[in-house]
Amino acid sequence: MRPAFFFDRDGVVNVSPGPGYVLCWEEFHFCEGVIEALAWLKKQGFALVLVTNQQGVGKGLMTLEALDDMHHRMQEELAKYGAAFDAIHACTCLKSDPGCTCHKPSPEMVLAAASNLNLDLTRSWLIGDQDRDIQMAMSAGVPHTIRVVGENSATIAADHEIRELTELLPLLQKIVVR
Numbered sequence: 001m002r003p004a005f006f007f008d009r010d011g012v013v014n015v016s017p018g019p020g021y022v023l024c025w026e027e028f029h030f031c032e033g034v035i036e037a038l039a040w041l042k043k044q045g046f047a048l049v050l051v052t053n054q055q056g057v058g059k060g061l062m063t064l065e066a067l068d069d070m071h072h073r074m075q076e077e078l079a080k081y082g083a084a085f086d087a088i089h090a091c092t093c094l095k096s097d098p099g100c101t102c103h104k105p106s107p108e109m110v111l112a113a114a115s116n117l118n119l120d121l122t123r124s125w126l127i128g129d130q131d132r133d134i135q136m137a138m139s140a141g142v143p144h145t146i147r148v149v150g151e152n153s154a155t156i157a158a159d160h161e162i163r164e165l166t167e168l169l170p171l172l173q174k175i176v177v178r
Helices: 034-043 064-079 108-117 131-140 165-175
Strands: 004-007 047-053 087-091 125-128 144-148 160-162
Touching: 004 108, 034 047, 034 165, 047 108, 047 131, 064 087, 087 108, 108 131, 125 131, 131 144, 144 165, 160 165
Parallel strands: 004 047, 004 125, 047 087, 125 144, 144 160
Antiparallel strands: none
8 A cells, every 4th residue: 555645736737817717728837846746756656636615517607527637737847847647636526516525525535545455544645735635634534734925714623834836845745754
């Protein structure tokens, strides 16, 4: 079993759209520094997993096919640097959907990835920018968290905080033990 790094998408992997949604590849812009951090983690032997709520699909603002296309293009770009995700888990439900079990802060996406990829959650990390990301990690048994401090208020403490993704790789190089 190997450890993983779980990444939220909007505001962590790509520039946050603010209160809206990234609806197509042309609107998707990697955060500065994230590709280098992903590539470094891959070289250290970590699995990389994207865990993201994408309500834009549930709201009818974009199709599932458009989301899949965006993630496919993201993966193609990351692969050029040896930084592609091992798995992508996206909840496309509305958070108000009573039948949804995967919307963050539910641990379902993390637990599904752990089962599918044979991951050791006790040695894993999560990087997110919202309380629901940190809560998801805690609920799934992921003990290590990094918060990207930004436009969202924080009421749940993370182990580490950074203000920009350019700070991620230097932090990882100091704190990550395989």
